[in-house]
Amino acid sequence: MGQPSDGAVRILAPDGTVEDAEAREALDLKDEDLRQLYRFMVITRKVDLESTALQRQGELAVYPPLIGQEAAQIGSGYALGDDDFVFPSYREVGVAVARGIDLVDYMHFHRGTWHGGIPDPVGKRFGMISVPVGSQPLHAVGWAMGAKLDGKAACAIAYFGDGASSQGDVHEAMNFAGAFGAPVVFFCQNNGWAISVPIERQTAGEIYRRAQGYGFPGIRVDGNDVLAVYRATREAAERARARSVPSLIEAITYRMGPHSTADDRSRYQPEAQIEEWGLRDPIERYRRFLDAEDAADASFYEEVEEEGKARAAEVRKGIAGAPPRPVEDLFKWVYTGDELPPHLARQRDEALAEEGDDA
Amino acid sequence: MPEVTMGQALTQALRYSLEEDDRVLILGEDVGKLGGVFRITDGLQEEFGERRVFDTPLAESAIAGVSLGLTMAGWRPVAEMQFDAFSYPALDQVISHMAKWRYRSAGTLSVPVVIRIPEGGGIGAAEHHSESPETYYVHTSGLKVVVPSTALDGFNLLVRSIRDPDPVIFMEPKSRYWSKESGELSPDGLPIGAARTMREGEHATLIAWGAMVQRCLEAAEAAEEDGVSVEVLDLRSLVPLDLDALAASVRRTGRAIVVHEAPMILGFGAEVVARLMEDAFEYLEAPVLRVTGWDTPYPPATLEEHYLPNVDRILGALERVLTY
Numbered sequence: 001m002g003q004p005s006d007g008a009v010r011i012l013a014p015d016g017t018v019e020d021a022e023a024r025e026a027l028d029l030k031d032e033d034l035r036q037l038y039r040f041m042v043i044t045r046k047v048d049l050e051s052t053a054l055q056r057q058g059e060l061a062v063y064p065p066l067i068g069q070e071a072a073q074i075g076s077g078y079a080l081g082d083d084d085f086v087f088p089s090y091r092e093v094g095v096a097v098a099r100g101i102d103l104v105d106y107m108h109f110h111r112g113t114w115h116g117g118i119p120d121p122v123g124k125r126f127g128m129i130s131v132p133v134g135s136q137p138l139h140a141v142g143w144a145m146g147a148k149l150d151g152k153a154a155c156a157i158a159y160f161g162d163g164a165s166s167q168g169d170v171h172e173a174m175n176f177a178g179a180f181g182a183p184v185v186f187f188c189q190n191n192g193w194a195i196s197v198p199i200e201r202q203t204a205g206e207i208y209r210r211a212q213g214y215g216f217p218g219i220r221v222d223g224n225d226v227l228a229v230y231r232a233t234r235e236a237a238e239r240a241r242a243r244s245v246p247s248l249i250e251a252i253t254y255r256m257g258p259h260s261t262a263d264d265r266s267r268y269q270p271e272a273q274i275e276e277w278g279l280r281d282p283i284e285r286y287r288r289f290l291d292a293e294d295a296a297d298a299s300f301y302e303e304v305e306e307e308g309k310a311r312a313a314e315v316r317k318g319i320a321g322a323p324p325r326p327v328e329d330l331f332k333w334v335y336t337g338d339e340l341p342p343h344l345a346r347q348r349d350e351a352l353a354e355e356g357d358d359a
Numbered sequence: 360m361p362e363v364t365m366g367q368a369l370t371q372a373l374r375y376s377l378e379e380d381d382r383v384l385i386l387g388e389d390v391g392k393l394g395g396v397f398r399i400t401d402g403l404q405e406e407f408g409e410r411r412v413f414d415t416p417l418a419e420s421a422i423a424g425v426s427l428g429l430t431m432a433g434w435r436p437v438a439e440m441q442f443d444a445f446s447y448p449a450l451d452q453v454i455s456h457m458a459k460w461r462y463r464s465a466g467t468l469s470v471p472v473v474i475r476i477p478e479g480g481g482i483g484a485a486e487h488h489s490e491s492p493e494t495y496y497v498h499t500s501g502l503k504v505v506v507p508s509t510a511l512d513g514f515n516l517l518v519r520s521i522r523d524p525d526p527v528i529f530m531e532p533k534s535r536y537w538s539k540e541s542g543e544l545s546p547d548g549l550p551i552g553a554a555r556t557m558r559e560g561e562h563a564t565l566i567a568w569g570a571m572v573q574r575c576l577e578a579a580e581a582a583e584e585d586g587v588s589v590e591v592l593d594l595r596s597l598v599p600l601d602l603d604a605l606a607a608s609v610r611r612t613g614r615a616i617v618v619h620e621a622p623m624i625l626g627f628g629a630e631v632v633a634r635l636m637e638d639a640f641e642y643l644e645a646p647v648l649r650v651t652g653w654d655t656p657y658p659p660a661t662l663e664e665h666y667l668p669n670v671d672r673i674l675g676a677l678e679r680v681l682t683y
Contacts, residue, residue: 085431114463114465115459115462115463116463116464116465118464119464119465119467120464120467121431121464121467121468122431122467122468123467127431128460128463128464128468130456132451132455132456135424135451135452135455135456138420138421138423138424138425138427138428138452139424139425139427139428139431139456140428141421141424141425141428142424142425142426142427142428142429142430142431142432143428143429143431143432144428145425145428145429145432146428146429146431146432146433146434147432149384149410149432149434150432150433156428168420168448169420169421169424169451169452172416172418172420172421172424173421173424175416175418175421176415176416176418176421176425179415179416329465332465332466333461333462333464333465333466334461334462334500334501335461335501335503335525336461336466336469336524336525337524341552341598341599341600342552342599342600342601342602342603343598343599343600343602
């Protein structure tokens with residue numbers, strides 16, 4: 001048992017040495033960018049671990065860790081342009097870090113303060129956290145079709161996982177994108193597990209090969225190689241923006257944590273597999289590359305370590321003990337306008353009267 | 360006064376909206392060259408181009424989900440589901456996303472989508488082509504559910520639904536597509552959320568929407584021959600529901616019957632009855648009754664006349680409430 005990685009494109013070998021020197025040279029990344037990729041991965045790791053801790057301490061209702069998937073999320077998120085639009089699932093803190101999303105806003109979703117997690121998704125170019133598995137790629141396709149109708153040079157990127165690849169909506173989304181030439185990147189993080197169900201039970205085929213059936217390119221990439229993920233996403237985004245060609249990227253990675261803080265993975269996830277993938281840690285691997293390139297020094301690593309801790313502390317400070325929203329918010333945004341439909345107006349009055357009685 | 364069918368009036372409403380707002384788009388299966396299986400989008404692609412009126416792959420969940428994405432890019436999609444029962448594959452997108460986006464985004468997202476659904480029976484159609492799915496949508500907070508009963512109001516309500524900033528499920532009673540009405544097409548009729556008294560009466564109120572409004576009017580006419588004066592209320596929109604109009608009519612007549620094509624159990628009639636219990640209980644002279652489709656799957660076409668509420672069943676219920 002294990003993650004299939006046949007045909008996965010990579011630039012860095014698992015030990016961090018450059019495996020594809022030509023691809024490495026062709027990357028449009030300055031040393032500053034190379035360091036930024038590392039910085040974002042470390043921040044993501046710290047915030048992710050802190051979020052699990054916050055859940056254990058009762059500050060978050062539930063949290064789905066992404067540990068192990070930092071390269072897939074940072075490499076892809078960093079490859080996007082300012083006008084490109086991210087449509088996340090519910091395990092995309094790394095993409096949020098790469099896109100400059102307010103992480104306290106984001107964590108309010110997991111605290112249960114309010115749904116969505118991303119106020120002003122259109123302004124932020126980052127869709128609301130989407131829990132129904134595989135439902136959000138359709139929104140990405142719709143946005144991309146709309147942007148194309150307006151003649152905008154921007155693309156959408158839809159994040160989903162290997163479990164979601166079994167959903168009909170994911171098929172419908174890719175088929176629509178192909179048929180309409182929608183500027184979309186479908187980014188599948190194949191982390192091997194859909195809660196307790198392994199990839200072998202999701203599909204007998206290779207996910208990236210489905211793209212051929214929809215009439216656009218499909219690429220399998222080593223999802224723990226941040227440079228390879230960056231390059232694949234960058235190229236796919238360019239194809240989308242310039243030529244309205246969708247792409248499917250399957251990033252092979254591994255879920256080093258449980259599905260969520262409510263999960264008991266010891267019931268199904270083999271220890272040997274976790275150990276094996278632990279040796280392929282995306283951050284360690286990339287650090288060896290930075291060292292070999294002489295792109296970062298000890299003071300940089302120290303600074304990043306501190307920054308990661310500071311960002312995690314900010315999340316803790318912003319989320320721990322945050323009060324619930326006022327009860328009238330229950331009714332506020334069901335429909336547009338201050339005048340509620342009569343049935344709802346009655347219920348609001350009843351709920352607020354009860355609150356008044358309690359006070 | 361010009362005479363139009365409901366189908367023509369709806370086509371005109373779409374044309375009016377496409378002209379009024381250049382962000383309005385029409386999408387769905389066969390809405391382009393064919394003009395829709397009921398021809399409601401007839402000629403619109405030719406007039407407004409393939410950019411604004413376009414066919415999609417045959418995938419209803421995608422039609423709903425893609426419409427949502429289009430709103431994020433500032434468009435106002437009007438999506439067609441070809442038939443009532445074919446709207447079911449889209450329910451997850453409608454329930455889990457469309458109805459909730461405004462709420463989940465704390466009011467920062469507006470979701471101006473209209474989903475048009477030809478609904479109901481009575482036209483001798485094949486299986487899965489005659490259902491009345493309104494309850495599924497009414498039960499989903501965040502949606503508006505609008506059902507016209509006449510041609511002119513169809514025009515008015517559809518233009519208003521397309522202008523509405525919230526998602527609207529616009530149900531088109533297909534057995535009424537060919538019904539005619541005379542008058543000017545205008546979007547200045549009654550707003551969404553206001554019921555309409557179609558006929559005034561003293562002894563009982565018949566409450567309906569869509570195709571059953573006409574059936575109730577026929578029953579009221581027949582009752583009048585026996586000296587019974589029956590009021591007919593067209594709800595027009597199930598969400599928002601005009602609670603005041605409902606209560607006012609039944610407080611006056613003291614007797615009420617709800618008529619709908621959908622099955623009885625948890626059909627919208629159950630909601631109407633419950634509201635009348637709350638708002639008109641002490642005025643009631645008899646239990647509020649329901650005349651509805653039976654609690655069976657929608658039957659084959661050759662049996663549908665035994666399934667759908669007819670004038671005799673409505674008159675039978677009238678007699679029960681009048682002699683209670």
